Amino acid sequence: MSAALLLIPATGLAVAVGNPETPFGVMLAIAALAGFGGGNFASSMSNITYFFPQREKGWALGLNAAGGNLGASVAQFVVPIAITIGAAVTLNLPLAGWIWVPFILVAMAGAALRMDNLSNAKADVAASLAALKEPHLWILAVLYIGTFGSFIGFAGVFPKLIADQFPDFSTFQVGSASLQLAFLGALVGSLARPYGGRLADRFGGTQITMAAFAVMAAGALAVVWTLPLGNFWLFLGLFLVLFTASGVGNGSTYRMIPTVFALRAGAHNAHESAGDVSSQRKAAAALGIISAVGAYGGFVIPQLLGFSKTTFGDYTTGLSWFVWAYAVMLAITGGVYLTLAKRSGHRI
Structure with a gap:
């Protein structure tokens, strides 16, 4: 059913842009x-x-999420090609929606025929309510807005940043299609996410998340300093570093969630033990809730950068705000979770 619901926006888009x-x-x-x-x-x-x-869990959650995150890059790369297929005078805009329908049908068939082992998985309202009462859910949600929110927000606004700052590099031709190098940002961020999870499995999510925020702050600051130089390749390289760090941070922050909830439930070694069934259900609910909250970065970042452009006439002012935000999130991660890890004697 959840896969079938995707037919609604896909076909709706196809019909709407065709009129x-x-x-x-x-x-x-x-x-x-x-x-x-x-x-x-x-x-x-x-x-x-x-x-x-x-x-x-860091590696498993990272691999699963990487597949979903890749959608941003795939869409930016594939849709321009699809809508120009067979276009002599006008673009075939409805293909922007229709191209997803076959994949949705395959997902529906696969779920119906091969996911019968999930028959006992039910929506756990009680666990969700319990997770919402946990203060660490909201702390981790803020950190996830910093990592995943940055990834999805910058992925959405990156094409406009390139077009506004470097119009000569905003597109390149592949046949009759005009593509943008902006898809590279979402691509490297998605591919980095599983490795952020794997590093967190080995060293603990707290240390990797702190390192990710440090690199993100340094990357954003470097963009602020170098953007006036007008060097596109330097700009692209620095943003790819920023995307990579956000992807690593996505994986490591997510790895922290089951560990923190197991620790709060009294697990002896929360990095290795998921705790009792109740704590596992709360952690699972928290994973879903935090993933939803983190997506608000996709709204916040374009709005702040747009406000910076219209109010101050540049993007560097807005980017400097993100430097401070990443520094604050780095301090929160260290202050809360390094302390908690030291107190518990286990990695988080």
Whole structure:
């Protein structure tokens, strides 16, 4: 059913862009329904945690999330090619929606035929309510806004940043399609996420998340300092570093969630033991909730950068705000979770 829901925004997009008279409000509603995809992502992250031992959850969650995160890069690369196929005079815009339908149908068939081992997985409202009362859920959600929110927010705004700052490099031609190098940001961020989880499995999520925020702050600061130079390749390289660090931070922050909830439930070694069934259910619910909260970065970052551009006439002011934000999140991670790890005697 969750896969089938994706047919609604995909076909809605195809129909809407095929009609020039479509009201803007209808387009907004269809865009909002794309949140079904986010619901799928949150659900899968909640469920997958049951199928892997605690010591491997960073790698497992990272691999699962990397597949979902790749969608941003794939869409930026594939859609321009798809809508230009066979286009002599006008673009075939409805293909932007129709191209996803076959994949959704395959997902529906796969889920119906090959996921019968999940028949006992149910929505756990009680666990979700218990997770919402846990203060660490909200602390971890803030950290995840810093990592995943940065990834999805910068992925969305990166094409505009390139177009505004370096219009000569905003597109390149592949046949009749005009593509943007902006897809590279989401690509490297997605591929880095599983390795952030694996590093967190080995060294603890706290240390890796702190390192990620440090690199993100340094990367954003370097962009602020070098953007006036007008060097596109330096700009691209620094942003790819920023995307990579955010991907690593996505994986490591997510690895911290089951560890923290197991520790709060009294597990002896929370990095290796998932705790009792109740704590596992709360951790699974928290994974889904935090994944949803983190996505708000996709809204916040473009808005702040847009505000910076219209108010101050540049993007560097807005980027400098992110430097401070990453520094604060680095301090929160260290202050809360290094202290908690020291107090418990185990890695977090």
